[in-house]
Amino acid sequence: MQLAVWTYEGPPHVGAMRVATSMRGVHYVLHAPQGDTYADLLFTMIERRRQRPPVTYTTFQARDLGTDTAALFRDAVISAYDRFKPELMLVGSSCTAELIQDDPGGLAEAIGLPIPVVALELPSYQRKEHWGAAETFLAIVKKMCGRLQPATERKPGPPRANILGPTALGFRHRDDLAEITALLGRLGITINVTAPLGASPADIARLPDADFNIVLYPETGDDAARWLEKKFGQPTIRTVPLGVNATSAFVAEVAALAGVDASGVLADRDSNMPWWSRSVDSTYLTGKRVFVFGDATHAIAAARVARDELGFEVAGLGCYNREFAREMRAAAELYGVEPLITDDHLAVEERITELQPELVLGTQMERHIAKRLGIPCAVISSPAHVQDFPARHSPQMGFEGANVLFDDWVHPLAMGLEEHLLAMFRDDFEFHDDVGASHLGPTAFAPQREDPPAPDGRWTKEAEAELRKIPFFVRGKARRNTEAFALAEGRSSIDLATLYDAKAHHGR
């Protein structure tokens, strides 16, 4: 039994949902109780997707147990097929259904749908979200390509690559893809299939047409790449293009494998990052102690960029996905730090508190920890939140991605510095909130504030106490409105009734 307050990864069926939601023409029937439908909001709210995930939940209840949960599952599969007409169906259990052992795979098989059906076995009490996504993607690839034979002759045309790993809810996957696709285009390489994001089952069946595979996200894509390597002899590029150096290495590797000339692209790297980092303004970044935590791939890459491309010192490094413990240990050795491989955010908090770094690069979880400890922080990895899906193009990978990394990691530091100054000088007579901005000159005073923050003597005790129950961020407005209202009404004291009369008067 593991005590958890917050978790880095959802259960494995959420990983399967990420794959299903990424693809076109796929539907997932999940044997699960109603509460598990919460997972829809991850996609519709956090990622702002315009469609519901293509998932039907059986939502069995206690009264169905032991009687007809299997029939419920069967009916759900049939009606989901009739309604959505998918090209491929995924079926499986959530944690609860796993315990009642209805065998979704067997049940779906027996229906005899005219489309491929992939039965997912995702052990919920052992595995987690990324593993579930990788396993689901692999299962789909096997289903669609298992009977195909390696081509005896290469189809003519320019070099072709598959991009493997990007999924729905992935941290900046949408933007990374645009970036890397353009980069490969400059090299004269065609994208054969990108999967799972945006691919249909028919596209998956075309994976073997590529000359090689590029794994951008090993957490979700490497299992499939390894299988394709074995079955079709497709070589794999595993260098993840995060940072200027890794992107250059990626370009060189891809070019060598594809037999194209990379010198043009490498000569004109189109990145501000190296110069921004060398410019004198960045001197103060030197030796900043940074703590890095996230999924292994992003964390390992971030540590490298932090040290080699920004001149930081890596004070701590870790990841939450044990599946990549070996890679993480090897990376930590480069920086002479003890790797922290855990999915217990309390242990991460402990380590951050102990190390007192000057910058944290982490997930939303570390962002909250850092906020609490007053340490600047930038998010580098999932689990992500709504603000990690920006409206603008904001890749992490490629040369433009390196620019974004510079901006995203350096800005909190500058702000951290400002905050420091503000806190330090808050009470100084020439630096308090009411003084105008210094760049407007010494006479630029802010407008005079009407009142000190505490309510004045016109307020009755009760009304004052009531005012304090109003959330702080609207309290000032409530106070001003009430006082203005009392003044207009000619009331000399402000009691509870005045407070609420004013509230009714002003509305929201």
Add this chain to the structure above:
Amino acid sequence: MSAAAPAAAERPILRERGQREVFCGLTGIVWLHRKMPDAFFLVVGSRTCAHLLQSAAGVMIFAEPRFATAIIEERDLAGMADLDEELDRTVSRLLERRPEIATLFLVGSCPSEVIKLDLARAAVRLGSTRPQVRFLAYSGSGIETTFTEGEDACLAAMVPVLPQAAPDAASLVIVGALPDIVEDQFARLFAEIGIDNVAFLPGRSVRDLPPVGPGTRYLLAQPFLGTTAQALEERGAVRIPAPFPFGAEGTAAWAGAAAAAFGIEELALRRAIAPARERAKRALERYRPALAGKTVFFMPDSQLEVPLARFLASELGMVPIEIGTPFLHRAHLAEELALLPAAVTVSEGQDVERQLDRVRAARPDLTVCGLGLANPLEAEGLATKWSIELVFSPIHGFEQAGDLAELFARPLRRRDVLRV
């Protein structure tokens, strides 16, 4: 409030069975732990349960919250004896970290129910060796509870430990978790009306719970408290039937029912509530132009659907098309159902796909639905209001009537102001 409205008993109810798109009862922890700052909620469940809580609560954490999940793992499933030990160990670890915990709720989930882990028994066992902590157990599992029914199960679990009231002590207990500011407003309102002995379940502290006994009358502040009501009746308390305190008229009728039960003169009641009621009416008047005549469709979610639809119809002139609710407590909602317009469909249970077909066919001006459905419907050009805000925001009583109307008016206003 048309006189032609059919009585609750004869109103046809559309019953549906299919995929339900509703949270499970674990979600209630998100507001219950804030209401009861001296209690801690330990869910015994799976990674899914932990993930649900975290997703429903958002990542708004600035301190360690007063809830956690004991995640069952593969090796725990091997044998039951093991599981008890594991639970004890987990609880010990938690109490070491959080020595201030005085009341610990063990919250059951689907996995714990399916493997028949008896948390009530575990609560007794744990309590016998740790007398400084009160252990209570309830289930928030998705196979037994929807969304707000978790609060019902939690409060019902508290009823047996409420102190015994003196046999002749007449008291009023308001049942249902309310934000502190609303609780205080209601306390003042009833004092003004002339009912003195008023308590709240849950109150701000699990330490001082309201006594209950045959002299206790209770008034439900929420429509989803069937099990809690039953438990209170078993202790001799008597329910005061009333509509729910939403809007000026709803709140007046609700408070009025209590006043009548306590033998308060009609005139005295009117005098006591007049200022607040007038304020509420004025606040609502402001929203009438924007909302009157607009159609509204409720997807089933919190069980607040029926009273809220009544409020929107009778106090703001909105036109409900369908009122979906995960469960319809006919007795507790009798007054509300009688006040609904005749033409509206009331549906219980859910087949989400079929219901969405009806939404698309009706194209209501506003659809009240859960977070999973809101953006997809907006993308289809339909305005939505997320129902979860209705359980997280103060919406009860006279002083919140305007705020409640605002929640429904804002999505419509936003569509009017946007030019993109």
